[in-house]
Amino acid sequence: MQIIDGKKISQEIKDELKEKVERLKQQGKEPSLAVIQVGSDPASSVYVGNKKKACAYCGIRSLAYELPEETTEQELVALIETLNTDDTVNGILVQLPLPKQINEDKIIRAISPQKDVDGFHPENVGKLVIGEKGFVSCTPAGIIQLLKRSGVDIAGKRCVVIGRSNIVGKPMAILMLRENATVTVAHSRTQDLKAVCKEADILIVAIGKPKFITADYIKEGAVVIDVGIHRNENKKLCGDIDYEDVAKHTSFITPVPGGVGPMTIAMLMNNCVEAVEM
Numbered sequence: 001m002q003i004i005d006g007k008k009i010s011q012e013i014k015d016e017l018k019e020k021v022e023r024l025k026q027q028g029k030e031p032s033l034a035v036i037q038v039g040s041d042p043a044s045s046v047y048v049g050n051k052k053k054a055c056a057y058c059g060i061r062s063l064a065y066e067l068p069e070e071t072t073e074q075e076l077v078a079l080i081e082t083l084n085t086d087d088t089v090n091g092i093l094v095q096l097p098l099p100k101q102i103n104e105d106k107i108i109r110a111i112s113p114q115k116d117v118d119g120f121h122p123e124n125v126g127k128l129v130i131g132e133k134g135f136v137s138c139t140p141a142g143i144i145q146l147l148k149r150s151g152v153d154i155a156g157k158r159c160v161v162i163g164r165s166n167i168v169g170k171p172m173a174i175l176m177l178r179e180n181a182t183v184t185v186a187h188s189r190t191q192d193l194k195a196v197c198k199e200a201d202i203l204i205v206a207i208g209k210p211k212f213i214t215a216d217y218i219k220e221g222a223v224v225i226d227v228g229i230h231r232n233e234n235k236k237l238c239g240d241i242d243y244e245d246v247a248k249h250t251s252f253i254t255p256v257p258g259g260v261g262p263m264t265i266a267m268l269m270n271n272c273v274e275a276v277e278m
């Protein structure tokens, strides 16, 4: 069994990007990311802080917009429209979730698809589905990097993705299809989930339920990727997979923390650099 080290792989990616950014700057191109946070949700503040830190590390200029909780949808759209037309800004990220007076779908659509580094705009989602170049949602894109950089063969393998959310499950399934896996998407209405999972050479779990997946879901020697993040009673982080129970039956597994988590920000940085190159 091999543990896939997401911390190490994300660091490699950030170091490669740092060099790329230096080269771009020599050509007079400076990548920049505008990060908008509405309200002061503590978890969002941590995520935003980590994104700014990663930008600083890679040499990407970050602009922070901290708007009050009572910001209206019109005010937020107006800011996005200003940033859409600002040539010095390559990427725009609105930290989700947003306060309830603001419609998230409207905000996602307000961001120019050319600056949508989260890859949530319907135009980018459509491009992903038909195989055109565009921004890809960061967590699933990071998982592809984890698999490739660990030497896992994807083509022709049976892959099961559990979860069908717009930001993880669905784009994950499309990316695995693009890599020529035979893909099954399982979800809350799937019958006999254990039997479906037991067929998987590569099992990717994004359910949002702590330690849900135990050894009896695993085909011996499978590659297992855990997207879930939870904090247990003792404040320790765990994933959707019961790691202790499952790990010994796998050929490769991602831990929580230190697996998928760090890849999301690394791929956001990657998208910011691509935004300049596009």
Ligand code: NAD
Binding pocket: 139, 162, 163, 164, 165, 166, 167, 168, 169, 186, 187, 188, 189, 190, 193, 206, 207, 208, 209, 227, 228, 229, 230, 260, 261, 262, 264
């Ligand atoms: P979500 O709640 O939007 O989706 C969960 C999916 O799981 C749904 O599609 C649902 O059909 C499926 N599901 C729920 N119960 C099920 C069951 N009993 N059997 C089979 N399928 C079931 O969640 P999400 O946004 O996709 O996130 C999933 C998990 O990944 C969460 O724990 C989240 O915190 C984590 N996450 C981590 C990162 C990261 O960077 N590591 C990024 C995004 C999400």
